[in-house]
Amino acid sequence: MSPTSRRRPGLAVGCALAAIAATLVSPAWADPAPTYAQLLAQLGQTPATLEAGANLDAAEARVRQARVxxxxxxxxxxxxxxxxxxxxxxxxxxxxxxxxxxxxxxxxRASRIAAARAEAGAVGLQRDLAVIDAAGRLALVYSEAEAAQRRAAL
Structure with missing residues (x-):
């Protein structure tokens, strides 16, 4: 075996260790967290609220179908x-x-329409509950993150 072939694995390991050490030493900077108002404005884009809105649209379509x-x-x-x-x-x-x-x-026919309207009303309330639940979870997580940030500042 030639001496250059013995040095190559050692050189590769040394370079890898130097790269890992350089990444671990440098600080990681993140973008600032959005405000609670900004997050609350984007609450309608969460999967739970989108699903609840789609369920409400389907219930309203069933009301229209019951009328014909x-x-x-x-x-x-x-x-x-x-x-x-x-x-x-x-x-x-x-x-x-x-x-x-x-x-x-x-x-x-009138009873079929009334039943579809009642179902649509219940689904509308479920949508409102899903939005309120998502907002509550968001407030809890945001307050925990803000408390952690203040503890870190202290």
């Missing part, structure tokens, strides 16, 4: 087709075409 009349249903029934004997093929098949619609009698 149900769609008619078109059905086609074919019986006694492709059997054996006299029922082979489609010549003797019984074919029935049906068109039906749901009659909403005795307040069914």
């Amino acid at each position: 009349r149900p769609n008619p249903v078109l059905g086609l029934d074919v019986e006694n087709a492709y059997g054996s004997g006299p029922f082979s093929g489609m010549d003797n098949a019984d074919t029935t075409l049906a068109l039906s619609t749901d009659l909403e009698l005795w307040g069914r």
Whole structure:
């Protein structure tokens, strides 16, 4: 083995140690923390509040859907087709075409709309609760960080 091949691993280890020591010695500076008002203004972008807003939008869409009349249903029934004997093929098949619609009698539609509105109201309250909960957690974390910063200053 040549003497230069023995020195290369030692030189690489020495350079790595020097680089690690230089990074550990230098201070790490961070950007200043945003104010509580700035964080509170961005509260609507948290995943919990975005999810709660999407749930409210879906509940409002269900209210709009409850207001419209149900769609008619078109059905086609074919019986006694492709059997054996006299029922082979489609010549003797019984074919029935049906068109039906749901009659909403005795307040069914009004009760469906009222139920959808009640659900939307509950989901709206859940959204408000999610926003308030996120704001409370933010206030707690921010106050802990501010207390730690003041302790460090002391």
